[in-house]
Amino acid sequence: MILRLEMPPELVLRSQEMKQADAASIAAGIPGIELMRRAGGAVAKAAAEMLTKEAKVVVAAGPGQNGGDGFVVATLLVRQGHRVSLGLLGNVERLSGDAALAAKDWKGPVEAAEDLPFPEADLIVDALFGTGIARDLYGSARAAVERMNASGRPILAVDLPSGIDGDTGRVRGVAVRAMRTVTFAARKPCHLLMPGRAFSGDVEVADIGITSKTLAASGGKLFANAPSLWLDKLPRPELSSHKYDRGHTLVVSGGATRTGAARLAARAALRIGSGLVTVASPPEALGVNAAQLTAVMLRGCDGPEGLHHILQDVRLNALVLGPALGVHSGTRAMVAVAAHARRSLVLDADALTSFEDLASELHQAFHYAPTVLTPHDGEFKRLFNGHPDILDPESKIERAHRAAVYTGAVVVLKGPDTVIASPDGRAAINENGTPYLGTAGTGDTLCGIIAGLMAQGMPPFEAASAGVWIHAEAGASFGPGLIAEDLAELVPGVLRKLLN
Numbered sequence: 329m330i331l332r333l334e335m336p337p338e339l340v341l342r343s344q345e346m347k348q349a350d351a352a353s354i355a356a357g358i359p360g361i362e363l364m365r366r367a368g369g370a371v372a373k374a375a376a377e378m379l380t381k382e383a384k385v386v387v388a389a390g391p392g393q394n395g396g397d398g399f400v401v402a403t404l405l406v407r408q409g410h411r412v413s414l415g416l417l418g419n420v421e422r423l424s425g426d427a428a429l430a431a432k433d434w435k436g437p438v439e440a441a442e443d444l445p446f447p448e449a450d451l452i453v454d455a456l457f458g459t460g461i462a463r464d465l466y467g468s469a470r471a472a473v474e475r476m477n478a479s480g481r482p483i484l485a486v487d488l489p490s491g492i493d494g495d496t497g498r499v500r501g502v503a504v505r506a507m508r509t510v511t512f513a514a515r516k517p518c519h520l521l522m523p524g525r526a527f528s529g530d531v532e533v534a535d536i537g538i539t540s541k542t543l544a545a546s547g548g549k550l551f552a553n554a555p556s557l558w559l560d561k562l563p564r565p566e567l568s569s570h571k572y573d574r575g576h577t578l579v580v581s582g583g584a585t586r587t588g589a590a591r592l593a594a595r596a597a598l599r600i601g602s603g604l605v606t607v608a609s610p611p612e613a614l615g616v617n618a619a620q621l622t623a624v625m626l627r628g629c630d631g632p633e634g635l636h637h638i639l640q641d642v643r644l645n646a647l648v649l650g651p652a653l654g655v656h657s658g659t660r661a662m663v664a665v666a667a668h669a670r671r672s673l674v675l676d677a678d679a680l681t682s683f684e685d686l687a688s689e690l691h692q693a694f695h696y697a698p699t700v701l702t703p704h705d706g707e708f709k710r711l712f713n714g715h716p717d718i719l720d721p722e723s724k725i726e727r728a729h730r731a732a733v734y735t736g737a738v739v740v741l742k743g744p745d746t747v748i749a750s751p752d753g754r755a756a757i758n759e760n761g762t763p764y765l766g767t768a769g770t771g772d773t774l775c776g777i778i779a780g781l782m783a784q785g786m787p788p789f790e791a792a793s794a795g796v797w798i799h800a801e802a803g804a805s806f807g808p809g810l811i812a813e814d815l816a817e818l819v820p821g822v823l824r825k826l827l828n
């Protein structure tokens with residue numbers, strides 16, 4: 329891991345935003361054909377790195393501007409002495425704009441894209457579709473992609489793998505499986521969201537002269553989740569700090585046979601730096617919790633009234649509610665107590681599922697307190713059952729965003745491509761995880777990390793983004809054999825790299 333802390337947060341641009349950035353750059357004096365030549369030039373450079381002398385390259389070009397990039401690449405690679413076959417979907421006369429200009433520079437024959445000799449290629453350049461894909465692939469487009477994939481030859485994708493939807497990362501019928509992708513100016517959501525991320529291979533961003541100011545003006549609210557997004561807000565104890573300055577996290581435990589989740593969250597909150605951490609335990613579970621807690625403190629807590637009583641201590645400033653609490657009205661009542669007490673709140677698991685079909689109650693509660701919801705897909709679907717406006721968008725970013733606006737909470741929609749969305753429109757996509765995190769209890773640990781950061785005063789969007797990243801980094805640093813108990817113990821190593 330290389331932390332480049334001086335870097336600004338990495339913007340991710342949706343298709344429409346990228347079109348806007350292209351248009352603004354053209355309006356500012358860079359001709360469109362110049363942008364296309366730079367784009368094609370960057371792809372040709374990447375191709376050259378993958379080729380030996382006089383290699384056989386097959387370029388498949390589409391009917392739009394992505395195809396135009398393909399013509400530029402083909403022309404440049406011929407000049408470098410490679411043997412290039414170029415095929416087009418459709419015919420040259422129908423190309424328009426900069427693509428038509430780029431095609432004029434190509435002096436070789438133009439074949440039908442679906443008939444190209446893909447199996448003979450040392451490298452295939454996929455320039456069929458980019459951000460302009462408008463529908464699922466069928467006919468010759470589909471045939472070309474299927475033949476490309478079946479060839480087993482290495483594929484370099486221009487901008488994004490054809491067939492992948494740029495904004496959602498989903499496969500539109502069929503999609504190119506690229507070894508490497510060169511994209512322009514900024515990554516697009518499909519390079520981070522599944523399954524697009526898996527289809528993209530290694531992704532490289534080429535500078536084609538679109539300024540960061542133009543990019544920020546065109547997008548500006550969607551980011552790759554990385555330390556540059558939140559490192560300045562990551563808590564660092566001052567020389568004079570004492571434990572009460574570092575916050576006090578409360579984790580509510582389930583009943584006697586369901587206590588492990590709360591302890592996992594509590595331990596993680598302590599490791600991330602919460603000055604004090606207390607487990608609030610139902611009376612019947614005090615014994616089992618007491619037997620297994622040391623630095624984490626323990627208090628009896630009998631239902632919602634017990635929680636109300638405990639929260640009279642104003643130093644308890646962040647709460648975890650949900651892991652193993654049980655799906656019932658008592659859990660809903662605890663959430664209401666916590667929200668009205670205006671403490672920072674992380675809600676997960678049973679605290680979400682208890683609101684199945686009752687999301688509107690949450691909608692009212694959270695306007696009192698800084699809240700983070702951490703559903704996985706199943707919990708998300710249950711919670712927003714009956715809200716097609718939230719569940720139906722194909723984009724995971726859009727679903728998380730709508731849920732955040734509706735509830736007034738920061739929403740962490742978990743998975744291999746966890747999305748963190750704030751009601752104010754900011755969103756981050758996480759990419760440093762590992763499938764080894766898919767093991768019981770890792771979600772409980774994540775709750776504790778986020779709550780522990782909020783206890784130390786980190787705002788909810790930054791705490792959630794940092795928490796997700798640190799959690800993923802810890803998991804990835806361990807790899808095979810990871811169990812939830814390991815995660816909290818790996819947090820200090822990650823913090824050391826961030827804070828030193």
Ligand SMILES: NC(=O)C1=CN([C@@H]2O[C@H](COP(=O)(O)OP(=O)(O)OC[C@H]3O[C@@H](n4cnc5c(N)ncnc54)[C@H](OP(=O)(O)O)[C@@H]3O)[C@@H](O)[C@H]2O)[C@@H](O)CC1
Nearest residue numbers: 350363364391392393394457458459460461462463464487
């Ligand atoms: N100056 C600039 O702006 C720069 C742009 N750049 C490049 O432009 C790319 C975006 O170009 P783009 O907007 O033309 O979209 P693109 O991805 O080529 O596809 C649109 C074409 O495909 C067609 N089509 C769509 N779906 C289809 C389907 N399922 N099956 C069959 N056909 C389908 C669609 O047809 P239509 O829907 O109109 O019938 C249309 O003809 C971007 O990714 C980057 O590579 C760079 O050079 C930098 C400078």
Ligand SMILES: Nc1ncnc2c1ncn2[C@@H]1O[C@H](COP(=O)(O)OP(=O)(O)O)[C@@H](O)[C@H]1O
Nearest residue numbers: 742743744761762763765766768769770771772
């Ligand atoms: N394939 C994966 N790649 C990266 N992270 C993953 C993957 N699968 C699961 N995770 C992460 O593991 C955690 C699992 O949380 P959750 O589903 O709530 O599990 P539990 O309820 O057992 O604690 C989440 O942070 C999720 O993002």
Ligand SMILES: [K+]
Nearest residue numbers: 454457488490
């Ligand atoms: K492409």
